Each structure stands twice: as structure tokens, then as C-alpha cells.
Amino acid sequence: MPMSDPILAVAQMRAAEQQLIDDGTDVHELMRRAGQGAAAWVWRMAAGRPVTVLCGPGNNGGDGYVLAKWLRAKGSPVCVIALQPPRTDAARRAAELYGGPVQPSAGDISGDILVECLFGTGQNRPLDVATQALLDHCVARHRRVVAIDLPANVDADSGALLGPVATQAMTLALGAWKPAHWLMPAAMHMGLRQRVEIGLAPITGGLRLALSDPLNAPAPDAHKYTRGMVGVIGGDMPGAALLAAKAAMHGGAGYVKLLPQQTPAVVPDALVVDTKPLPHALDDPRFAALLVGPGLGRGDAALERLAKVLAAARPTVIDADALHLLEPGMVKGRSDLVVTPHEGELARLCARFGIPAGSKLARVQALSQVSGLTVLAKGPDTVLAAADGYCAILPPATPWLSTAGTGDVLAGLLASRLATGAAPVRAAAQASRIHAQAARASGAAWNADGLVKALPAAYAALL
Incomplete structure (x- = not known):
């Protein structure tokens, strides 16, 4: 599977911390590690400029007191604001060890960086009126905001917004990533994301952040068939299939065939077009x-045409219009199929497979389990799940991908990776990385044709 970091739900994070405590790590030591680790990032960002630390009443606020003490010892100007006193033993001890003045209101305080330590992952409802007013006042009077663990008004497990969320300059995840760090709509407010180590034991299984999966050059004795042959099936609109085929030619496969319903007017010289009736064209072993x-x-x-493709019993990427036609009985017993829905297509698939409403993460996981499909749910947050329980969130690419045709390019890349022999999950992760790399390298205001042209250099950069 792709190299990855664990992503922990709130209950999993609490269990992981409790395991550390049960193994002999004092809760105050955990708070010290979290607060000092976060403080090191804030110190680098502040570079001697004033820092305001806004502390809540729980352990997230306790992390803030540790952070403030460390910054003050480094010589940084620090102001601590707390609307309420600490309520947990660990937070009270951290406040006592801080030992400096704590203001109950913001007054005319202003500065370069506001460090927000209100609730972190513990928040499950909107901020109360007084706390929201204090946060808004502080955000307005500081140039940059840094969230410790998670910004206020974010649901850690789903990425939903519980109330107004300030856009952060940086979010410092304590111990492990949480789903909200990478899921929309919360993810768009995170700014630069960094993870602070607190000594959690290695975590296997569960949700992951897929980071990298290196590509390989062809073997020294490779030829076009050992590298894999891809068939791209065309339909009513020949341009989209042609675009996907062009992408597949740059995804690692050795041979790409276009099986059109109607032949496009202009076809690259290197692309083979098979105009035989589809059942005969698909007979090629x-x-x-x-x-x-x-x-x-x-x-x-x-x-x-979709039914004939599925009857060919080859590893298959099902994308775009085919997702609107797909029925549960058509994929029963197949573990070699990958679907690539955007949000609207995901909603249709979930309705057809009986998946209830929920977060994107929950729906994608349920769809893969119920259907047996590998699901690459694309968008500003991309979730990849397989029927064997593997699930990962892919790091975001660039919003410039939000243009027509880029999904066809991704589908072509994915089919190409499948043809090389990569398992469905790995093929999806690799295709997404090439796609994102090409998009980043393309700069701004490009179209899908420009994205295809950037694929060879993107592939080379990932070897």
C-alpha cells in the first residue's frame, strides 16, 4: 500500500493517549510534549514578534499554557487570555507552571500571531456567544492565527463546521492527524499543516493519509505488452474518451487502444484505434x-456497451457516464473494478447501493464494503477505499484541477496503472499522485489538454 500516516478519530486518539498513560507516561508529560512541540513551530513563525495565546478550560487550553511558558522562556513577548479558568487537573497544573499573568478578556490586545487553544478535538457543538465574540475580536486584531490540534468550531471526525471558522496560517496536529485536517469543508481553513510528535505507539490499520508510492521505470527487458495494454471504450462524445486515452499513453502502460463508437476527427499517430464491433474488439486477450x-x-x-465491457472480465475503471448506469447486480463478485465518482456521482452510487447519508468518509467506506468496489472519490478532498478495509485520504492537489476534462485524464492514468499490474488501490493512489504533480507543475489557468502535456515530466519527477 502507499506510504502513509495514521489518521485517528477522536475516540481512537483518546485510546492511543490512554495507552501511553497505561504504559507509564504521565498525563502532564503528554501535555508538555504537545505544548512544547507546538511552541517550537510558533516560535519559528513569530521570529520575536508578539504572540497572544487564547486558552480554553480543558486540556487544549493546558497545551496553550505550556506553549506560552516555553515561548516566554525563549524571550518572546507573550500574552495569555482565558475567558474561563482551567477545569482539568492537567490544565490547572500547566497554568500554575506557566506562572504568568492571564487576562480574562482581550481588551485592546493585538499582535502578530494568535495561538488558538480553545477546545481542539474536544469540541462537539458551536462556541457559546461569549467565547465566539472573544475569538472574533482576537482574530481581527492579529495578523495570523495558529490552531493547536484543530481550529475552533470544527468537528474532528467529519470535517463539518459547527460555526464560523477562522482561516489559519498553520494548524498543528497533536500526536496524529484527525479526519478534519484533510476533509472538506474544514480542510480549506487549516493553512499549513504540521504534525507534532507526542510519542504515540506505531499504529497499523485504520484510516491513513496516503503520502507517496514511488513509481518505477520499465524493466530492462520490457516490451509494450509486458508493460500492459489498455482499452479505452468510447461512446456518444468521442472527445472525452480520446482525452482519457491520451492520458493513458503517459501513465506507464506500453500500449493503448481506443475502441470508439465513432472515430474522432483527429487522433495522435501513436494511438491505435480499433473500429471493430465492441464485442470483437474486446476479444483481444x-x-x-x-x-x-x-x-x-x-x-x-x-x-x-457498459455491459459488454464488464462481461470481458478485465480489471476495469468505471468513470463518468458509466457511473450513472451502474447497478449493484452488474458488479457482484468483482474485486478488480475501480469507480471514480465526483460528489454528485458518489451520491447516486450510494443511493443505488443503499448507503445512508453521512460524511464523505463514512459513505465512501460503506460503499466499498457493500459493493466490493475500490472507490476513488475525487474532489478537493479525495478518499480512497477498498473492500478489504483499506481507507486513505489523499493530500490535496490544486484547485486549478476544477476544470472540465481533468477527471477523464485521471481515469486514463488509473487505467494505465492498472494495466501495468498495480493492484486497484495502488493504481488509484499512483494515478492520483501523477495527476496532482502534473497539475501543480502546470501553473494556472490551463485546460485538460495542457494537463496531459505535463504528464511525462510529472511521471519523471515521481520516479
Whole structure:
């Protein structure tokens, strides 16, 4: 599987901390590690400029007191504000060890950095009126905001917003990532994300942040068939399938065939076009992977083409229009299929497979379990899940990907990676990395054709 970091829900994080305590680590030591680790990041950012620390009544506030003490010892100007006194033993001890003045209100305080330590992962309802007013006042009077663990008004497990959320310059995750660090809409407010080590034991299984999965150059004795042959099935709109095929030609496979319903007017010289009737074209035993959906259409003819592709029993990427036609009975018993829905397509799939409403993460996990499909739910937050329980959130790429045709490019890359022999989860993660790398390298205001042109350099950068 791709190299990854664990992402822990609130209950899992508490259990991991409790395990440390049960193994002999004092809770005050955990708070010291968290507060000092976060303080080191704030100190670098502040560079001697004034820092205001806004502390809540729980252990997140306790982390703030530790942070303030460490910064003050380094010579940084620090002001601590707490609307309420500490309520936990660990937070009270941290406040006592801080030993400096604590202001009950913001008054005319202003500065360069506001460090927000109100509730972290412990918040499950909107801030009360007084606390919200204090936070708003402080945010308005500081140039940058840094959240300790999570910004206020964020649900840690779902990424939902409980109330107004200030956009952070930096969010410092304590111990492990939480789902909200990477899931929309919360993720768009996180700013630079850094993780602070507190000594958690290695965590296996569960939700992951997929970081990297290096690509390989072809073997010295490779030829076009050993590298894999991809079949891209066309439909009513030939341009989308052609775009996907162009992407597949740069995704690592050795041979790409376009199986069109109607031949595009202009086709790259290196792309093979097979105009035989689809059942005969699919009889080629050399196909290592197929892609169906881009430009397929949604009528009876498209449904017939989709059925023929699935009957060919090859590893297959199902994308775009094909997702609107897909029914549960069509994929029963198949573990070699990858679906690539955007949010609207994900909603349709969940309705057809009986998946109840919930967060994106919960729906993707449930869909993969119920259907047996590998699901790459793309968007500003991309979730990858498989029927064996593997689930990961992929780091965000660039919002410039929000343009027509980029999904076709991703689907072509994924089919190409499948054709090389990569397992569905690995193929999806690798394709997403190439796609993101090409998008970042393309700069601004490009279209899908420009994204395809950037693929060879993106692939080379990931070797």
C-alpha cells in the first residue's frame, strides 16, 4: 500500500493517549510534549514578534499554557487570555507552571500571531456567544492565527463546521492527524499543516493519509505488452474518451487502444484505434485493463456497451457516464473494478447501493464494503477505499484541477496503472499522485489538454 500516516478519530486518539498513560507516561508529560512541540513551530513563525495565546478550560487550553511558558522562556513577548479558568487537573497544573499573568478578556490586545487553544478535538457543538465574540475580536486584531490540534468550531471526525471558522496560517496536529485536517469543508481553513510528535505507539490499520508510492521505470527487458495494454471504450462524445486515452499513453502502460463508437476527427499517430464491433474488439486477450465512462452517454446503447465491457472480465475503471448506469447486480463478485465518482456521482452510487447519508468518509467506506468496489472519490478532498478495509485520504492537489476534462485524464492514468499490474488501490493512489504533480507543475489557468502535456515530466519527477 502507499506510504502513509495514521489518521485517528477522536475516540481512537483518546485510546492511543490512554495507552501511553497505561504504559507509564504521565498525563502532564503528554501535555508538555504537545505544548512544547507546538511552541517550537510558533516560535519559528513569530521570529520575536508578539504572540497572544487564547486558552480554553480543558486540556487544549493546558497545551496553550505550556506553549506560552516555553515561548516566554525563549524571550518572546507573550500574552495569555482565558475567558474561563482551567477545569482539568492537567490544565490547572500547566497554568500554575506557566506562572504568568492571564487576562480574562482581550481588551485592546493585538499582535502578530494568535495561538488558538480553545477546545481542539474536544469540541462537539458551536462556541457559546461569549467565547465566539472573544475569538472574533482576537482574530481581527492579529495578523495570523495558529490552531493547536484543530481550529475552533470544527468537528474532528467529519470535517463539518459547527460555526464560523477562522482561516489559519498553520494548524498543528497533536500526536496524529484527525479526519478534519484533510476533509472538506474544514480542510480549506487549516493553512499549513504540521504534525507534532507526542510519542504515540506505531499504529497499523485504520484510516491513513496516503503520502507517496514511488513509481518505477520499465524493466530492462520490457516490451509494450509486458508493460500492459489498455482499452479505452468510447461512446456518444468521442472527445472525452480520446482525452482519457491520451492520458493513458503517459501513465506507464506500453500500449493503448481506443475502441470508439465513432472515430474522432483527429487522433495522435501513436494511438491505435480499433473500429471493430465492441464485442470483437474486446476479444483481444492482451488487454490488461479497460476504461469505460468518459463520453459514453447514458442511453440504451451506452448501457449495452457498459455491459459488454464488464462481461470481458478485465480489471476495469468505471468513470463518468458509466457511473450513472451502474447497478449493484452488474458488479457482484468483482474485486478488480475501480469507480471514480465526483460528489454528485458518489451520491447516486450510494443511493443505488443503499448507503445512508453521512460524511464523505463514512459513505465512501460503506460503499466499498457493500459493493466490493475500490472507490476513488475525487474532489478537493479525495478518499480512497477498498473492500478489504483499506481507507486513505489523499493530500490535496490544486484547485486549478476544477476544470472540465481533468477527471477523464485521471481515469486514463488509473487505467494505465492498472494495466501495468498495480493492484486497484495502488493504481488509484499512483494515478492520483501523477495527476496532482502534473497539475501543480502546470501553473494556472490551463485546460485538460495542457494537463496531459505535463504528464511525462510529472511521471519523471515521481520516479
